[in-house]
Structure formats: structure tokens, C-alpha cells
Amino acid sequence: MAQSGEQKSTNKPARVAVTAAGVVSPLGFGLSETLDSLRNARDCVTPVTRFSVAQCRCKTAGQIADVRLLARCGETPRSGRLHRASHMMIEALQEVITQQPQFEPELTVIGATSGGMSYGERYYRSLQQAGDLWRAPTWIANYPAQKPVLDAQAAFGISTPCEVIANACASGTNAIGHAFECVRSGRYQRVLAGGYDALAEMVFVGFDSLQASTPEKCRPFDRHRSGMVLGEGAAILALENLDHARQRGAPVLAEIIGYGISTDNFHITQPEPSGIGARQAMERALESAHICAGEIDYINAHGTATAFNDAAEGKAISALFNGVPVSSTKSMMGHSLGAAGAIEAVVCLLALQHQFLPANINFTTPDDDVDLNIVANEARPAVVNTTLSNSFGFGGTNASVLMRKFPPSPRLPRIGDA
Numbered sequence: 001m002a003q004s005g006e007q008k009s010t011n012k013p014a015r016v017a018v019t020a021a022g023v024v025s026p027l028g029f030g031l032s033e034t035l036d037s038l039r040n041a042r043d044c045v046t047p048v049t050r051f052s053v054a055q056c057r058c059k060t061a062g063q064i065a066d067v068r069l070l071a072r073c074g075e076t077p078r079s080g081r082l083h084r085a086s087h088m089m090i091e092a093l094q095e096v097i098t099q100q101p102q103f104e105p106e107l108t109v110i111g112a113t114s115g116g117m118s119y120g121e122r123y124y125r126s127l128q129q130a131g132d133l134w135r136a137p138t139w140i141a142n143y144p145a146q147k148p149v150l151d152a153q154a155a156f157g158i159s160t161p162c163e164v165i166a167n168a169c170a171s172g173t174n175a176i177g178h179a180f181e182c183v184r185s186g187r188y189q190r191v192l193a194g195g196y197d198a199l200a201e202m203v204f205v206g207f208d209s210l211q212a213s214t215p216e217k218c219r220p221f222d223r224h225r226s227g228m229v230l231g232e233g234a235a236i237l238a239l240e241n242l243d244h245a246r247q248r249g250a251p252v253l254a255e256i257i258g259y260g261i262s263t264d265n266f267h268i269t270q271p272e273p274s275g276i277g278a279r280q281a282m283e284r285a286l287e288s289a290h291i292c293a294g295e296i297d298y299i300n301a302h303g304t305a306t307a308f309n310d311a312a313e314g315k316a317i318s319a320l321f322n323g324v325p326v327s328s329t330k331s332m333m334g335h336s337l338g339a340a341g342a343i344e345a346v347v348c349l350l351a352l353q354h355q356f357l358p359a360n361i362n363f364t365t366p367d368d369d370v371d372l373n374i375v376a377n378e379a380r381p382a383v384v385n386t387t388l389s390n391s392f393g394f395g396g397t398n399a400s401v402l403m404r405k406f407p408p409s410p411r412l413p414r415i416g417d418a
Helices: 030-039 066-073 084-099 117-128 136-141 147-155 171-184 201-209 242-247 276-289 307-320 337-354
Strands: 016-025 045-047 060-062 107-111 162-165 190-197 233-241 254-263 298-300 325-327 386-393 397-404
Touching (some): 016 030, 016 084, 016 171, 016 242, 016 337, 066 084, 084 190, 084 233, 147 162, 162 171, 171 233, 171 337, 171 386, 171 397, 233 242, 233 337, 254 276, 276 307, 276 386, 298 337, 307 386, 337 386, 337 397
Parallel strands (some): 107 162, 107 190, 298 325, 298 386
Antiparallel strands (some): 016 233, 016 254, 190 233, 386 397
């Protein structure tokens, strides 16, 4: 593969194309299955089977079946030693490589939060019980957050510098945004970006103990919302200098045009109630793209279905945008933490390519305090040129990324447009 190299920057920022994408999540394996689930507004949250949830309030999550995941990755002595997160990353990267076998990355930027935490749990329990630790080297080797990224690269003979961003639930969007800026600056021509996280018992129980998880359906922005459900998965996007991609004849799936970040510094788990942090991230993304709020056709909200998060994000969106369609696809697949922003970027990519608005399922009663145009319960066709995807994490970490259809379609006026 090509060696990492820095290109001389120019005065004019480079345009950044998405030339390939791969995804595995509760919605399905690959772009085609994911699209089918989105179009059918499929509820992919199921009872937890990976570990006992008998003492938890929440008993559901968005899960990826091991039988299918491991079968698709192949049975080799090495594959049996890999963490589930590594298999997810291999699956996502394989789809990228299949679409663009000539794509030679110079850098890989991946967001994650949990790493191989489930192996850490096994090690701790075995140590506590003074049992046999003969598998400890495997558990320890798979614990670091970079290991699934390196496993995926090794599976396809890729040897490039790897950066891992661990910034709570904003990690995946941060990774895509950072990669976008690397290409836009002219320092790199081709960068892989995305995120991953696998369901882990310690994380699940932690959210449950905070009473952030719900024993009911996940219903973002609904007046009767009662909390989130966790999910898992991985997604990778191939980002490339647009001029370079066109010169080599690569298909351009979409264009990333803006990225914004902010930090609330308000509370370790709660957003600033006025939504100022979320608003700043979205405003900075718009400024980065040199566009106005009226040009946004769809917002994929962070929308965890917790009372405080949805209220703060709803205030920020309604203050900036006038009637733009909004949905949280976490209602269908759960919140995959470090992978969420990357998977939701793929959701936006599919919305742009196939001209539809993904649904916010389980929505029954509008919240009087949140003035939003929710895409309720069913996907619907629409002219979608520009999407905004939000990710907001614990500690007040906020990130927003803007993506545009390539080439854009003629835009029809929306109700409320000036």
C-alpha cells in the first residue's frame, strides 16, 4: 500500500468526496441490507442475549448475531482469537475494499469508546476467582482500542498510520470530521474514517445503573420517552480529494462539506440545558461549509431518547432551522456509542443516494417543549441534497458533520422557507 505522505497545502481548500462505504449494524450487513431496513423502518432492537440482564431495568439492545458475523469473516485459527469488534471492522472494511479496490489510504482515523472491554471483563472475573488464566494473553492483546483497527488493516494488507479518537458518543463523527479536515487541508489525498463499538456488559450495566436506559421502547423526541437502548456495529468511509477521485474515474457517492465541534463543560453526563453546545457545533459546521441553515434538507439527530439530551438538542435544532425534517435512527438500532456517528453518516449517505428521509420509529406523541418536524414512524421520499448528522457525548462533547449529494439535485422550496 502507499506510504503515508503529506501534500503541500494550497490556499483553496480541497473538496472531499466519499468514494466507498462499508457498514455492519443491527440494521444489517452492508449498504444494501441497511437501506432495506431504513426504507422499511425496521425495529432491530431485540432482547439481550450476550449476557444476563436479569438484574437490569433495560433488557434490550441492538445486536449483531455472532453466527453470521463470524461466518462471514471466515474460520481460521487467527480469526478465533479476534474480538467481535475486530470482526465488525473487517466486515466494514471488506465492503469498502470491494467497492474501491484501487483505494490506497494514507491515514486511518477511527472513533471508539469501549475497545475490547468484554475481554477485560473476562480477565477481571477470572482473576477474581483465582481460576485458570491460560487465555489471559488473548484477552489482554485484544483489549486496546486500536486492536480492531489494526486487525482490519492487516486482513487486507493495509499498513498506514492509525489514529483512534475516544471522545465518548461523538467519537465516530469526530473521526470523520478529522479525516475530512485532513483531506480538505491538502495534507492527505485518501483517508479511511469511521467508528466501531461492540456491546459490552460493563457498559450496558453502567448505562442501566445511571437509569439512562429504558425498560420500554426507545422513542426519541416523544413526549413519553424514557431512555436509550444500546447498540453495536462498525462503519468505514473512504474519503478522497474530489479532484483526485474524478481524475482516476472513481464513483463519488457524496461530498462531505462541513464539520463543527464544541464542548459544553456543563456536566459529566447531562448536556447544557439551553442546547448552546449542540447549537455551536451545528453553527460551526455550517460556517465550515459556507452555507446557511436553510440549505439543510434532513437532520439525523443524536436523539438518544433521554429526557435531557432530546430537550437540549431539540431546542438547538428549532433555534437554527425552520421546519427541517428530523429523525433519530437510534430508534431502530440503538446507540452504538463510538460507532454511532459513523453508522449514522452512512445513513445520511444512503438518504442522499436514494432520496428519502429515514424514520424515527416508536413516535406517538409530540413533545410540546420540542418544536421539531419529526419523520415519524415511516420513511418517506424527498429531495435530499444536504444532510446534517449530530453526535453529542458525555462530558459535553459535540460534533456535527455535513454531507451533500453529488451532483446536487434541483431543490424544491420547503414550507417555512423564506
